[in-house]
Amino acid sequence: MPNNFRFIFTVTAILISSSALAGCTSDTEPLSEEEIGDLSVVLTLDFGDQGNQTTNLADRLNDGKITFEAVNVAPNVTAYRVMEALQLRENFSIDVTYYVGMGAFIHTIDGVSGADDYSTYWGFYHEGEAASVGASSFEIISDTNLTWKLTSAGDY
Numbered sequence: 686m687p688n689n690f691r692f693i694f695t696v697t698a699i700l701i702s703s704s705a706l707a708g709c710t711s712d713t714e715p716l717s718e719e720e721i722g723d724l725s726v727v728l729t730l731d732f733g734d735q736g737n738q739t740t741n742l743a744d745r746l747n748d749g750k751i752t753f754e755a756v757n758v759a760p761n762v763t764a765y766r767v768m769e770a771l772q773l774r775e776n777f778s779i780d781v782t783y784y785v786g787m788g789a790f791i792h793t794i795d796g797v798s799g800a801d802d803y804s805t806y807w808g809f810y811h812e813g814e815a816a817s818v819g820a821s822s823f824e825i826i827s828d829t830n831l832t833w834k835l836t837s838a839g840d841y
Contacts, residue, residue: 732746
């Protein structure tokens with residue numbers, strides 16, 4: 686019986702810890718001096734047909750998209766940090782959920798969310814292809830193009 690109790694206690698503790706960390710957000714800071722460098726990152730947001738629902742970017746969109754001037758970063762800065770810096774620079778918001786073991790997942794950009802039924806979500810793309818890792822694990826190592834695109838789950 687003590688082994689069963691220990692197992693149940695351990696599983697419960699893990700679930701409580703995971704739940705407590707999911708949904709946590711941190712204060713966004715501008716890029717530090719160490720994070721600024723010579724690598725050019727061009728970031729595009731693709732709202733598709735939901736661009737008219739944006740909070741601050743609607744008048745800057747072209748066919749539901751906006752491509753921002755490059756952010757210059759040092760090697761190994763993550764794509765997520767680029768997005769944080771850009772949202773500060775360009776005056777839009779992001780809402781993020783942090784998942785233990787997986788990192789940050791951006792679920793809302795400038796007021797536009799993926800669907801509650803998960804039929805659409807903000808997909809993260811590198812050079813036009815779905816990224817193989819999440820934005821908080823994707824380290825910039827050369828000049829690059831990143832995109833967050835409101836994506837249909839059926840396209841995945």
